[in-house]
Amino acid sequence: MYFVTMCTQDREELLGEIVDGKIILNNIGNIIDDFWKILSLKYDGFDVDTWVIMPNHIHVIIKIVGANPPCSPD
Numbered sequence: 841m842y843f844v845t846m847c848t849q850d851r852e853e854l855l856g857e858i859v860d861g862k863i864i865l866n867n868i869g870n871i872i873d874d875f876w877k878i879l880s881l882k883y884d885g886f887d888v889d890t891w892v893i894m895p896n897h898i899h900v901i902i903k904i905v906g907a908n909p910p911c912s913p914d
Contacts, residue, residue: 841889841903853895869893876900 848854855869865873876891884906891900 841901844900844902845897846900847897851896855893855898856895858895863893863895865893872898 854866855872856863856865858864863869873891873893876888880887885904887903887905889901889903891898
């Protein structure tokens, strides 16, 4: 599993705003949220486990599927 963080250019708050401790996504933030919801269904090879959208960055956990896991030492 991979933990990935993606930031907006210059960390500009393009995806929404925090109000009373909660993220309120704007149109761009909602488009990105919808994208992560369907990504695993649209493309083979990985699963999107979970994601968090913040005003200027996104955290996502991605699982690669179908790859051979490394052998564990005995």
